[in-house]
Amino acid sequence: MLSFVFLLGFGVSLEIGTQQSENHPTLSWQQCTSSGSCTSQSGSIVLDSNWRWVHDSGTTNCYDGNEWSSDLCPDPETCSKNCYLDGADYSGTYGITSNGSSLKLGFVTEGSYSTNIGSRVYLKKDTNTYQIFKLKNHEFTFTVDVSNLPCGLNGALYFVEMEADGGKGKYPLAKPGAQYGMGYCDAQCPHDMKFINGNANVLDWKPQETDENSGNGRYGTCCTEMDIWEANSQATAYTPHICTKDGQYQCEGTECGDSDANQRYNGVCDKDGCDFNSYRLGNKTFFGPGLIVDSKKPVTVVTQFITSNGQDSGDLTEIRRIYVQGGKTIQNSFTNIAGLTSVDSITEAFCDESKDLFGDTNDFKAKGGFTAMGKSLDTGVVLVLSLWDDHSVNMLWLDSTYPTDAAAGALGTQRGPCATSSGAPSDVESQSPDASVTFSDIKFGPLDSTY
Template sequence: MLGALVALASCIGVGTNTPEKHPDLKWTNGGSSVSGSIVVDSNWRWTHIKGETKNCYDGNLWSDKYCPDAATCGKNCVLEGADYSGTYGVTTSGDAATLKFVTHGQYSTNVGSRLYLLKDEKTYQMFNLVGKEFTFTVDVSNLPCGLNGALYFVQMDSDGGMAKYPDNQAGAKYGTGYCDAQCPTDLKFINGIPNSDGWKPQKNDKNSGNGKYGSCCSEMDIWEANSMATAYTPHVCDKLEQTRCSGSACGQNGGGDRFSSSCDPDGCDFNSWRMGNKTFWGPGLIVDTKKPVQVVTQFVGSGGSVTEIKRKYVQGGKVIDNSMTNIAAMSKQYNSVSDEFCQAQKKAFGDNDSFTKHGGFRQLGATLSKGHVLVLSLWDDHDVNMLWLDSVYPTNSNKPGADRGPCKTSSGVPSDVESQNADSTVKYSDIRFGAIDSTYSK
């Protein structure tokens, strides 16, 4: 009993200053309308002293006074409820969610957001994508170079980790439990306790830092895009659950080699521009980013097995198949993602095939069948300015695969986009989930 009391004393609790009211968001499952809602990630939330308004975390630093160590920090500090529109620039209407890039609130300036689809007040909606189709409509017309409107799935726990980690008293209701294939160490809370030990502020981001631990899990990037470039990318991890890492086991984020973690950081991406078609995605092109577009992603397979990920777009009443590859070093053309495509792409570009190393589609099927949480986000990139998505990266490279989009290599600097494109938005709407070829008009 004493152990339980100690754990409870060091847990991260919740505040009472702002009621947590999740914005409603309707979506469609198998043709039936579902009344869901969304919740903002705990990393964005105000963290303060229990019963007071003094900050536990301010700027990119934990308080030395209130957070000398993680246990004391958890005892002292609470997560606060969210003002979604006023603080985070997030609004919903019916089946649509709009995310604003920079929001100047009463007490702070917020940049970007990360949100999750909820089944109920305390539980994330879980999706098993195997043999299914996931469809949504997106408007990226107001997303310039350097921004990323990302919609993706990660293998988070459905309750945000409350059952697995007794120290977590906030759970899914307050957006806890995040993980992805980059094993991020910038998370303020991992496994229910503050990640304050060893915390170091990031030199190039006044709002972020990195702690001793990271949080790893498999990730399916359905959508990473702005008006100039887009990609969809599966990433897999060796373990089929959220796992805390430290040091080089977190890969590059933990100070190790990029490929030293138990996850595949690069993934196997299909970016039409990078794969040789520069007239497919963009303003006025085949898929015209000046207008909303319906995005259809099909996970071909059954049971715990996925063999192929297909992509279609619907715009102006027309179904547009994904572009074909046009890479000289690839002897065959592809317009979908599979083990065969991934291995051919990695070989042609001379890239590290960590996707195959960590199990490829065999592992992808295994993780997807466990159920994943849907993430809606908008962000800028303080590491490499989003050049990996929409420009030439590495910037001094002329090897195949380095040319990823039409944006200048000088674009995407966070201080520039945050000041010049503060009013940028992405709008996600009409989320649909069901049998393959059932969620869009053919």
């Protein structure tokens, strides 16, 4: 039995701090109709709880650097009783600014009391609720500027099957809820979340050797994930990942699928996903600085979720990509590798064929494939926007040759033009502190209605 269960009877919960007011930056988006008319929707964004200051009833840190206070947090129950999750100074501490329909995420921000690296935010419907999207038989569109993102960084926009209220309704310990960015989960089942279901993840906590701000606890938090956009100025990919559990799930041990325990394919989630990366799939002149889709300029990205019968109730059969730049509509690149059928979108057949050709484990199929992804999209998903560097493998899986020990020219290993020596967080943070990504003009509606 997971440890958070027995805590419910103690009447304790993570409290809301008052040291910093919480004012969510506004971010408008548009809901479109089949006729092509779009109506502006009022929205806002909220910073993930993992980035926030956690302290006692005064100003003593419950979590400092990459370690929990042994006095305030010797165990989950005491930690929840002692600690407060506080508001955020979005621009001053985290380098997050919004203006109308535009959101800019800065990389390294020197605040009054600390240096912040990257961020993760969620689109909100109202103060206590994340905006939920149901994507089947619809398209999701946004404009993005990645011109200021070098190798090793990832300006990401994606969806995860989080609870709309941040878990507050299911888990009394999660009192701050969506108002303070709680409830995160993804297909990597991250262990670095300080609170899962409101419960402090202090058991077996180990500071990460390569990250002075992060560590890993006993539990992970898992859910199905649809990566619409993972990119820097050199490479981009879109990727569905699925899990065998419905919604957000707290994992422990083998079910987390930890790679460092050689259990990557034994967990509840498909961590590899089924990715469409033009460079990896044989077209090295499609996306990048000065190329067909020019990453030196803003680009509008359209992702369509096609169903078997053209209805919301149909089976998910295809995930299609379109770009718009400089007034021109640009269809996605086609695969260009011998032995792989020439296609320009993600389908079940593409996933099976590419996994087989590249010699990759087809965990996407094993975990349920398009059927499972369609089920998740029926439930509804939360929009996530983030900027991050990679303390595990330096983002080489996105923009370089990976695995680095693969045979020269091995199919599927060349994912982008960046050097295998690039992307080390210490290098990126010191050499490109002013890096940033800007997302704008989010639109959602029926197919072919948003561009």
